[in-house]
Amino acid sequence: MEKAGELLAGTVRIHPAVAARWVGDEIVLLHLGEGVYFSLNNVGAFIWSHLEHNAQIESIVDAIMTEYDVDAVRATRDLGDFLDGLQQHCLLAAR
Helix, strand or coil: CCCHHHHHHCCEEECCCEEEEEECCEEEEEECCCCEEEEECHHHHHHHHHHHCCCCHHHHHHHHHHHHCCCHHHHHHHHHHHHHHHHHCCCEEEC
């Protein structure tokens, strides 16, 4: 399994077995292969929406900095932690 730093160094894509639906300001994810549901809060949903549009990691970091008024170090760290969590639950597939 890849670590957050390795995910940040490349591009990631959503695992093909994951379905996502907006519910209010959150996103509910279903891993079709595992039958497990996940819920993302508004920050997770913000990042997920960028992943759905195949955004590059650098552009997601920039978007986080702009949206949440944080510096690059914090945005990168938080994104790496989030991606690592998604990867641990098999919701991402690195390319």
